Amino acid sequence: MKVWNEAGTRQEHEKSGPPPPTPCLSLRAVVRRLAAFALAFACTQAAAGDGALSDVNYRLGEGLQLADTGFSLGGYATASFEHLHHAPARAALDNLSLFVWWQGESRWKFFSELDYENVLATPVSDREGETRYLALERLYLDYAITDTTTIRAGKFLTPIGRWNLIHATPLVWTTSRPLVTTATFPTNATGLMLNGTLPNVANGTEYSLYASKGGELRPNPVLDPFYEAIGAHVAFPLLTDGQIGFSYAAFEQKKTRDEKKQLLGVDFVWTRNRYEISGEGIYRFSDNGSDWDEKGAFGQLVVPLTAKLYAVGRYELYRKAQEAQATRLWVAGLNYRVTPAIVLKAEWNGATHNTIDAPEGFMSSLSLLF
Numbered sequence: 001m002k003v004w005n006e007a008g009t010r011q012e013h014e015k016s017g018p019p020p021p022t023p024c025l026s027l028r029a030v031v032r033r034l035a036a037f038a039l040a041f042a043c044t045q046a047a048a049g050d051g052a053l054s055d056v057n058y059r060l061g062e063g064l065q066l067a068d069t070g071f072s073l074g075g076y077a078t079a080s081f082e083h084l085h086h087a088p089a090r091a092a093l094d095n096l097s098l099f100v101w102w103q104g105e106s107r108w109k110f111f112s113e114l115d116y117e118n119v120l121a122t123p124v125s126d127r128e129g130e131t132r133y134l135a136l137e138r139l140y141l142d143y144a145i146t147d148t149t150t151i152r153a154g155k156f157l158t159p160i161g162r163w164n165l166i167h168a169t170p171l172v173w174t175t176s177r178p179l180v181t182t183a184t185f186p187t188n189a190t191g192l193m194l195n196g197t198l199p200n201v202a203n204g205t206e207y208s209l210y211a212s213k214g215g216e217l218r219p220n221p222v223l224d225p226f227y228e229a230i231g232a233h234v235a236f237p238l239l240t241d242g243q244i245g246f247s248y249a250a251f252e253q254k255k256t257r258d259e260k261k262q263l264l265g266v267d268f269v270w271t272r273n274r275y276e277i278s279g280e281g282i283y284r285f286s287d288n289g290s291d292w293d294e295k296g297a298f299g300q301l302v303v304p305l306t307a308k309l310y311a312v313g314r315y316e317l318y319r320k321a322q323e324a325q326a327t328r329l330w331v332a333g334l335n336y337r338v339t340p341a342i343v344l345k346a347e348w349n350g351a352t353h354n355t356i357d358a359p360e361g362f363m364s365s366l367s368l369l370f
Helices: 026-045
Strands: 057-059 063-065 073-086 090-103 109-120 133-144 149-157 188-197 208-213 226-238 243-255 257-270 274-288 292-306 310-318 325-341 342-351 361-369
Touching: 188 226, 226 257
Parallel strands: none
Antiparallel strands: 057 063, 063 073, 073 090, 073 361, 090 109, 109 133, 133 149, 149 188, 188 208, 208 226, 226 243, 243 257, 257 274, 274 292, 292 310, 310 325, 325 342, 342 361
16 A cells, blocks of 8 residues: 555664653653644544444455545564574564554545564564664654645655665565665654655656654654754656656754764666566765765665565675775575565575674564555
8 A cells, every 4th residue: 555655664873872861741742742633633534524433444455444434554563583693593573563544535644653663582682772662653744735745744754765665574575674774864754844746747756855853753762863854855757667766865863963964865666577676875975074974775686486486686785984894785585475465585694894793694574564
């Protein structure tokens, strides 16, 4: 369902000590008021119709539609098994994600996503970022100004590249995620966004313009959210079966407010007869000097083997700030789509010059879109 093609996994940044105390009262008040307003508005609109909750419509992978109210429920879950180098084998229920959205006949739309992360694991891991946490991935209101232009307010996925906007585990090809899509920018932003399609331009040209003044709704304590940010993404049709996009962002992050960063990115995808070629590249500049720049790129190839089985290969280069040499990563795996909503994945991850402790070894997962 189109509304899901914006959902992501989380990036993991290294901590620089315990996170500072969060001004819980103000943030919680903002969350409560936005959620209360959105839900109250949606309920009011739904009540204005003739729909009754006695009739529900459900299909696996398409969410639970509550009759004519405009409300729908959905989400996804992921379980995994991995055996990485220098680590014991590990099985886990990684996340349970719940979507609640409303869209009636008016120009308004409401969407929210709660993600219960690191639900259960054996053996229990004390690695950073692997404690149980109820994450607020998204909470926003949309208003369609015109048929081609929408304004969004709230917490949304940062429109940089393609992977971050797809990101839900049943919708991506591999268990692992390219480093360049997790380490170079915060994956969520709280603020305003204008998005849509460009009039009088090539058919299918899409754009997003966004701004954030920080104050992220329910920030994850292991991440480094935006302090201030502005950015844009535009995507053009590529040949007959593809798309190419360009990203720009200028931002500061909460834990590194004295460092101003600018990001340039390019992404592309081309599909035909179930074959797919995609990739992304990012260069992030720092005003602290070139030693603090970060850059990376990956290319990915998907080849159909049977009606439901695909081979997936990916190669990535990533150079972290203050590292003299880039880490080279590769993934070779299989993706089996039992149904469009149930996906099994198995892969081997390798690396050279791995000075950043990128995961190496066997990874697998079972994802369910509901």
